[in-house]
Every structure is written in structure tokens, then in C-alpha cells.
Amino acid sequence: MARTGRKPTIKDLAQAAGTSPATASLVLNGGWKDHRINPDTAERVLQLAQSLGYRPNQRARALRLNRSSLAGLIVPHHRNRFFAGLTEHFEAESHMRGLIPLVASTQRDARIEQKLADTMIAQEVEFLVLAGTEEPARINALCREAGIRCVNVDLPGGLGFSVVTDNHGGARDLTRRLMGGLAPETGALFLGGRRNEYATEARIDGFRAALAESGRDPDASAIHCCGYSPQAACDTMAAIFARGGEIPKALLVNSITAFEGFARFWQAHASDLPDLRVACFDWDPFAACLPIETIMLRHDVETLIARCFAWFDGAAPRDGEIEVIPARVVVDDTQPGATVALYRSQQT
Amino acid sequence: MARTGRKPTIKDLAQAAGTSPATASLVLNGGWKDHRINPDTAERVLQLAQSLGYRPNQRARALRLNRSSLAGLIVPHHRNRFFAGLTEHFEAESHMRGLIPLVASTQRDARIEQKLADTMIAQEVEFLVLAGTEEPARINALCREAGIRCVNVDLPGGLGFSVVTDNHGGARDLTRRLMGGLAPETGALFLGGRRNEYATEARIDGFRAALAESGRDPDASAIHCCGYSPQAACDTMAAIFARGGEIPKALLVNSITAFEGFARFWQAHASDLPDLRVACFDWDPFAACLPIETIMLRHDVETLIARCFAWFDGAAPRDGEIEVIPARVVVDDTQPGATVALYRSQQT
DNA sequence: GTCACCTGCTAAAAGGATTTAGCAAATCTC
DNA sequence: GAGATTTGCTAAATCCTTTTAGCAGGTGAC
Numbered sequence: 210m211a212r213t214g215r216k217p218t219i220k221d222l223a224q225a226a227g228t229s230p231a232t233a234s235l236v237l238n239g240g241w242k243d244h245r246i247n248p249d250t251a252e253r254v255l256q257l258a259q260s261l262g263y264r265p266n267q268r269a270r271a272l273r274l275n276r277s278s279l280a281g282l283i284v285p286h287h288r289n290r291f292f293a294g295l296t297e298h299f300e301a302e303s304h305m306r307g308l309i310p311l312v313a314s315t316q317r318d319a320r321i322e323q324k325l326a327d328t329m330i331a332q333e334v335e336f337l338v339l340a341g342t343e344e345p346a347r348i349n350a351l352c353r354e355a356g357i358r359c360v361n362v363d364l365p366g367g368l369g370f371s372v373v374t375d376n377h378g379g380a381r382d383l384t385r386r387l388m389g390g391l392a393p394e395t396g397a398l399f400l401g402g403r404r405n406e407y408a409t410e411a412r413i414d415g416f417r418a419a420l421a422e423s424g425r426d427p428d429a430s431a432i433h434c435c436g437y438s439p440q441a442a443c444d445t446m447a448a449i450f451a452r453g454g455e456i457p458k459a460l461l462v463n464s465i466t467a468f469e470g471f472a473r474f475w476q477a478h479a480s481d482l483p484d485l486r487v488a489c490f491d492w493d494p495f496a497a498c499l500p501i502e503t504i505m506l507r508h509d510v511e512t513l514i515a516r517c518f519a520w521f522d523g524a525a526p527r528d529g530e531i532e533v534i535p536a537r538v539v540v541d542d543t544q545p546g547a548t549v550a551l552y553r554s555q556q557t
Numbered sequence: 558m559a560r561t562g563r564k565p566t567i568k569d570l571a572q573a574a575g576t577s578p579a580t581a582s583l584v585l586n587g588g589w590k591d592h593r594i595n596p597d598t599a600e601r602v603l604q605l606a607q608s609l610g611y612r613p614n615q616r617a618r619a620l621r622l623n624r625s626s627l628a629g630l631i632v633p634h635h636r637n638r639f640f641a642g643l644t645e646h647f648e649a650e651s652h653m654r655g656l657i658p659l660v661a662s663t664q665r666d667a668r669i670e671q672k673l674a675d676t677m678i679a680q681e682v683e684f685l686v687l688a689g690t691e692e693p694a695r696i697n698a699l700c701r702e703a704g705i706r707c708v709n710v711d712l713p714g715g716l717g718f719s720v721v722t723d724n725h726g727g728a729r730d731l732t733r734r735l736m737g738g739l740a741p742e743t744g745a746l747f748l749g750g751r752r753n754e755y756a757t758e759a760r761i762d763g764f765r766a767a768l769a770e771s772g773r774d775p776d777a778s779a780i781h782c783c784g785y786s787p788q789a790a791c792d793t794m795a796a797i798f799a800r801g802g803e804i805p806k807a808l809l810v811n812s813i814t815a816f817e818g819f820a821r822f823w824q825a826h827a828s829d830l831p832d833l834r835v836a837c838f839d840w841d842p843f844a845a846c847l848p849i850e851t852i853m854l855r856h857d858v859e860t861l862i863a864r865c866f867a868w869f870d871g872a873a874p875r876d877g878e879i880e881v882i883p884a885r886v887v888v889d890d891t892q893p894g895a896t897v898a899l900y901r902s903q904q905t
Numbered sequence: 906g907t908c909a910c911c912t913g914c915t916a917a918a919a920g921g922a923t924t925t926a927g928c929a930a931a932t933c934t935c
Numbered sequence: 936g937a938g939a940t941t942t943g944c945t946a947a948a949t950c951c952t953t954t955t956a957g958c959a960g961g962t963g964a965c
Contacts, residue, residue, distance in 0.1 A: 216703075218950095218951060218952085219951070219952065219953095220951080228914080228915085229914070229915045229916080230915090230951090230952080230953090231914080231915055231916080231917095231953080231954075231955095232913090232914065232915075234952065234953055234954080235914095235953090235954085238952095238953075240953095240954090244913085244914085245911085245912060245913055245914080246913070246914075247912085247913060247914085250913080250914085262702075264678075264679055265679075265951085265952070266620070266681075266950085266951050266952070267679055267680055267681070268616050268619045268620040268625065268681075268950085268951080268952095269620050269920090269950070269951030269952045269953090270951080270952055270953080271616045271952095272614070272616040272617050272620050272920050272921070272922095272950090272951080272952075273919075273920055273951080273952045273953050273954085274920090274952085274953070275920070277616065286641070286645060287635045287640075287641035287644050287645060288638065288641045288642075288645075290636065292635075293634070293635035293636045293641065294636075296635050296662075297634060297635060297636075297662055297664070300661060300662060304672075309659070309676065309680070310661065311657070311659065312660055313648060313658065314644075314645055314648060316645070324652075328657065330612075331612055331613075331615055332615055332657070333614075333615070333616075354610075355564075439842070469842050469843060469846075472842075472843060472846040473846060475846070476846045476848065479848065493843055494787070494817050494820075495817060495820060495841055495843030495844045495846075495847070496843045498817075498820040498821060498823070498824045498843075498847060499843070499846065499847065500824065500827065500848060566920095566921055566922085567921065567922060567923095568921080568922095576944075576945085577944070577945045577946080578921090578922075578923090578945090579923080579924075579925095579944080579945055579946080579947095580943085580944060580945075582922065582923055582924080583923090583924085583944095586922095586923080588923095588924090592924095592943085592944085593941085593942055593943055593944085594943070594944075595942085595943060595944085598943080598944085613921080613922065614920085614921050614922070616920090616921080616922095617920070617921035617922045617923090617950090618921080618922055618923080619922095619950095620920090620921080620922080620949095620950050620951065620952090621921080621922050621923050621924085621949070621950050622922085622923070622950085623950070
């Protein structure tokens with residue numbers, strides 16, 4: 210008789226079906242044909258599993274099989290479309306492989322990041338994706354030690370495999386469009402990000418390359434890497450404005466957070482500003498609705514994540530290799546009738 | 558001798574320390590004082606655990622202790638500040654309790670929702686929060702059967718405990734501010750959400766109550782519940798506009814997604830529109846920067862999640878009870894110098 | 906009748922940690 | 936020095952599932 214008041218175990222199920230736990234297990238896991246279990250017996254077990262509401266204990270199963278069935282993702286936070294997109298595609302790809310996604314955010318706090326990584330490793334995730342992590346090398350090393358496959362997204366690290374957006378090409382294309390049709394003497398300003406950070410430096414290079422292409426002096430343009438806080442970007446713009454109003458007509462904003470700071474600044478000073486044209490290395494649906502000439506680019510989050518899983522699925526380990534994914538221009542209000550709003554009709 | 562090439566187990570550790578696994582376990586779990594383990598032995602075990610890099614197998618531990626240490630959250634998606642905020646606070650509260658947060662998004666697909674709930678229950682999460690789920694009753698019932706504590710957030714269900722934003726009061730306050738100073742004959746329009754859905758109906762009631770208060774006829778105002786897609790909201794506005802331009806000066810928008818649709822409409826027709834004043838039952842930093850007179854309200858995500866965990870922590874089970882959390886007005890551009898941007902300085 | 910083979914199942918051993926009951930040796934008591 | 940007590944530890948059971956090796960009983964071949 211099955212113990213009452215408790216979740217049924219495979220023993221209860223076996224007892225009810227008049228078989229051994231081994232038989233029940235074989236039936237439930239589909240291996241019963243190879244093991245010459247009588248179809249009648251199999252049917253009986255299946256029926257009873259249903260009617261008893263038997264659910265295998267996942268922890269016992271994982272222990273025996275030595276598989277955690279967990280896939281980990283560490284992101285800075287969920288408050289923009291880039292990270293939200295990474296998370297959602299990561300969930301989808303995990304589910305497709307029967308893995309349970311374990312998503313955690315660091316709030317850009319190094320201690321939290323370390324703790325989360327420790328937790329993920331302690332849980333023996335089968336796969337770990339580090340997105341937007343500035344110093345992934347240490348966590349990469351821990352993973353290697355623990356035998357866990359690990360990929361860096363967006364900011365590549367020294368160890369293992371990385372997948373990044375084409376920062377140079379994206380910034381170059383954005384800048385080309387940004388400057389298109391503007392007088393040759395028009396200067397440009399670069400706002401946001403951190404100096405010496407991989408992505409930011411690559412974007413600055415792309416920005417300069419496009420300026421040089423169009424016969425402009427790349428060194429004449431101002432680079433203001435004021436970090437990732439909206440407030441800092443807003444303050445930086447305000448400081449430039451206060452120093453005599455030398456706001457260039459064209460602006461390349463390095464991230465959506467910096468763009469948020471710019472939008473605040475713009476809101477406060479719109480009437481005093483010249484006509485601006487702004488490009489942003491990121492996308493947000495509301496930002497795209499501001500009445501400013503805007504070009505926005507969207508990281509191809511789907512492909513970024515897909516490439517991580519493709520590597521996990523079996524491509525040979527490629528140490529130090531960086532795979533570059535092109536970005537997509539999503540909104541371009543400066544070119545009438547052009548590539549507008551690929552994603553505007555997206556359901557949310 | 559410890560087996561080489563494998564992760565050390567507690568047996569390896571015990572062997573290295575010259576003790577039994579039982580002793581090692583007692584030392585590692587802090588119960589060694591009660592069990593009269595010699596401090597020298599304890600010290601030796603601890604040292605060796607460190608130097609061997611011993612990490613307990615979490616699955617074996619969870620099996621023995623019959624605890625999953627998992628806390629589940631199901632949300633529709635991560636693409637707005639409300640759900641992103643719920644997720645982040647859920648993560649924080651989980652970590653504070655030594656639980657591992659398992660966050661999953663349904664993309665508003667009922668089948669995915671059911672699958673996720675099944676997974677969560679199969680994993681025996683110790684606590685499950687259902688946010689923005691339209692029909693939580695079935696999942697509530699499954700949880701009850703499995704002995705899992707379950708809370709509904711935002712959309713309450715028939716079973717168990719729910720925590721919701723003060724929809725009626727919030728909409729009433731928003732509407733009061735929205736209509737403040739406007740001529741008594743000014744009408745208002747309600748946009749977005751679904752009829753017969755708890756939150757939407759409560760907000761419509763609040764909206765009407767505030768209109769009645771100010772001597773207006775609540776039945777004269779148009780209610781357009783066009784769902785949660787931006788496109789539908791945009792189309793609805795465009796249809797009203799096309800039917801003769803009868804766009805009222807005041808608009809209450811039911812969600813940030815509907816507001817996204819409104820913003821698209823506004824972008825396309827700004828020059829042909831009268832001066833608008835818009836209130837939104839939700840908040841987004843970019844939306845708050847649009848050059849429209851705007852009032853936004855922010856769900857108190859922190860408190861919503863805190864109350865869920867407070868209940869989980871031990872308050873008596875309260876069946877069918879709904880706890881109501883006040884919302885906060887965050888941005889009010891219609892009242893110069895008023896409560897502006899409580900959250901604008903937030904780091905992102 | 907013996908041997909080989911097939912059929913349908915089961916016993917038992919992992920997998921790694923935790924915990925209870927209790928053992929042997931040392932120390933104390935008088 | 937016998938009995939009681941304390942000290943410091945361990946054996947073994949337990950959590951639940953999966954899987955391997957193999958057992959009994961039946962059938963067929965000759």
C-alpha cells in the first residue's frame with residue numbers, strides 16, 4: 210500500500226502495478242522495448258502513473274544521471290531591450306534543449322556577480338553565458354576548472370569563446386548614415402561608454418573610420434565616455450551646453466542608457482538647441498518615438514544567443530576565438546521612406 | 558587516495574582528513590559543536606575542504622534534505638519596466654533567503670505558461686509567484702495539490718493569496734490630476750487593456766469615479782479596450798482620428814504597451830493634433846521624455862514582491878485574500894515643479 | 906532428456922550528502 | 936578497580952531514481 214499523504218515515489222507506483230521499481234523506471238523512460246517488458250505491463254504502469262499523479266523526483270534523477278539540466282545566464286540587469294532580448298532568447302533556446310534556464314542579474318555589482326557565478330557553478334549548470342561582464346576572465350577560469358562550458362557575450366574575455374556584435378562595423382554604418390547629407394564641416398560627438406572597454410573602443414574606431422571616409426578630421430570630434438549612467442550622460446551634455454552651447458549637430462550615442470540621459474537633457478533644453486541628428490548604438494521603442502531625427506541600431510540578440518548554443522551543441526572548443534555578429538539598423542528617421550521600424554510591429 | 562580527475566566528494570575529503578564522511582559533514586554544516594567534534598579535527602577538515610576545492614553536490618544535498626532551494630517566478634515577458642522590476646526584486650528577495658530564483662517568461666502563450674508551471678512544479682520550487690497571469694486558478698490548484706505556496710501578482714485569482722496594485726485608487730488619482738485645471742466640459746478617453754479583466758475594470762471604475770467627482774458625466778467618455786499590443790492601440794487612435802478627428806484633449810492610457818502604440822500614433826500625427834494631456838498607468842523613462850504633458854504612475858514593484866515573500870515567510874495562509882499596494886505617481890509634467898521623476902536618477 | 910535460447914522480469918548497486926543511534930576509549934567517581 | 940560518565944568519532948540508514956547483471960521458467964531443437 211502506498212504511503213498516504215506523501216508524493217508517490219516510483220516504489221509506490223511499482224507496488225501499485227505489481228512490478229518492481231526497475232520495471233516501472235524502464236517503462237517510464239521508454240527503454241522498455243529493449244528490455245523486453247510485456248506491453249500489458251507497460252500499459253498498466255503508464256495508466257497508474259497517470260492516475261496516481263506520479264512525478265519523478267527531479268533531484269534524485271539528476272543525482273543518478275549526473276546531469277543538472279540547468280543552463281545559466283548572467284546579465285547586468287533586465288531594464289533594457291538588449292538584455293531583455295538576450296534573456297528571452299536564452300530561455301527559448303534552453304527550453305528547446307530540455308534545459309532549465311537560470312537567469313540572474315548582477316546590477317553591475319562585482320560582488321553579486323561573483324556570488325552568482327559561484328552559485329551557478331555549485332549548481333553545476335551545463336552551460337553558462339556571461340553577458341555584459343567586464344572582466345569575464347576569472348569566471349571563465351572557474352568554469353574551465355569545473356568543466357563547465359562558458360561563453361562571453363557582448364564583452365569578450367581572454368579565455369574561451371566569445372560572441373559579440375560587430376561594434377566597429379555597426380558604429381561605422383551608423384556614423385555614415387548620421388553624417389549623410391550634412392555639410393562637410395559638420396562635426397560629430399560621441400557620447401557614453403567607458404574608455405578602454407572592448408565594445409566602446411571598437412565603436413569609437415568605427416565612428417572615426419566613417420568620419421575619415423567622408424573627408425572629415427576624426428580627431429576633431431569630441432569623445433565623451435561618461436559611463437553607463439543616464440545621469441552622467443545628461444550631466445555631460447549639460448556641461449557642454451553650459452560651456453558656451455557648442456553642441457554639434459550630429460551625435461553618436463553609445464548605448465541606450467546614455468541615450469536616456471541625452472533624452473532628459475534634450476527634454477529640458479529642446480527649445481534652445483539647434484536641430485539635432487542622433488544615432489544610437491542600441492534600440493528602444495519609446496526612444497524611437499522622440500521627435501528627433503534618429504537612427505537606431507539593434508543588436509541581433511537572437512543570433513547572438515543562437516551562436517552561443519550552436520557552440521554548446523558541439524562545435525569544437527575554440528579558445529580565445531571571437532565570433533562577430535552584424536547588427537541591424539532598425540529605425541532611420543533621417544532617410545525618408547528608408548528602413549523604418551522593422552520591429553515596431555512586434556507584439557508586446 | 559582521492560580519485561583523480563573527478564570532483565572531490567565528501568568521501569575524498571573525509572579520507573584526506575583521516576575521518577569519516579559523517580564527521581566531515583558535521584563539520585561543514587556547523588553542527589560539530591553539538592556533536593563534540595574535536596576542534597583540531599574540525600580545523601583540519603575545513604582546511605582540506607578549502608585546499609581540495611571541495612564543493613558539496615547540490616543535488617545529493619537537495620535529495621537528502623528534501624529541499625529544492627528554488628523559488629519560481631512566471632512573468633509574461635521582460636520587455637518593460639514593470640516586469641523587469643518584478644524580476645529584479647524577486648531575484649534579490651530570493652537571494653536574501655538562500656533561494657535560487659527561477660524566472661521564466663510565457664510570451665503570453667497559454668501553452669508555454671502551462672509548460673513552465675509544470676516544470677516549476679516538477680522541480681518542486683518552494684515558492685511560486687505568478688505575475689500578470691490571466692487565469693491563475695488552474696496553476697493555483699496544481700500548486701495546492703503539490704503543496705507549493707503560490708501567490709498571484711497584479712492579476713488576482715480565485716485560489717490562494719494575491720497581491721495587486723491599487724488599480725482603482727491609482728486610476729482615480731491619475732484621472733484627478735489629468736483633468737485638473739481643464740474646462741468642465743473637457744472629455745476624456747480611456748485606451749488599452751481588456752474588458753472583463755480584473756485590473757482593467759478596476760481602473761475604468763477609478764477613472765469614472767474621478768470624472769464623476771469633478772462633475773463630469775462618466776458615461777460620456779469613451780472606453781477603448783483594444784488589448785495589450787502597441788499596434789492595436791496605434792490603430793485604435795488612428796481610427797478615431799480618421800473618423801473626423803474627435804481626439805479628446807485628455808487621455809488615460811492603461812498600460813505602457815498601449816502607450817507605446819499611442820506614442821507611434823502621436824509621432825505620425827503630432828502636427829495635426831490638438832494639445833494633448835496624457836496619463837499612463839505605468840512608467841517608462843523614455844516615455845516620460847516625450848514632449849507631451851504627461852503623468853505617469855509606477856507600480857510599487859518592490860513592495861509587491863516584498864509582500865509576496867512576507868507571506869511566504871510565514872504569515873497564515875489567507876485564502877482568496879487580496880492585498881492592495883498603492884502605486885506612486887512618478888512623473889507629472891502637468892503640474893510645474895510638482896512630483897517629478899522620483900526615479901529619473903536611478904542608475905541603469 | 907539435454908542443451909541452447911528466449912521471455913519477462915527483478916535484485917542490487919550506484920549516485921553523494923545528512924543524520925541518528927551507538928561504539929570504543931578515556932576520564933572521573935568513590 | 937568497578938562502574939559511571941564523557942569524549943570523539945563512525946556505521947549505516949536514508950533520500951529516489953536509474954541501470955546492469957542475471958534469475959527463473961518456458962520453448963524449441965535434436
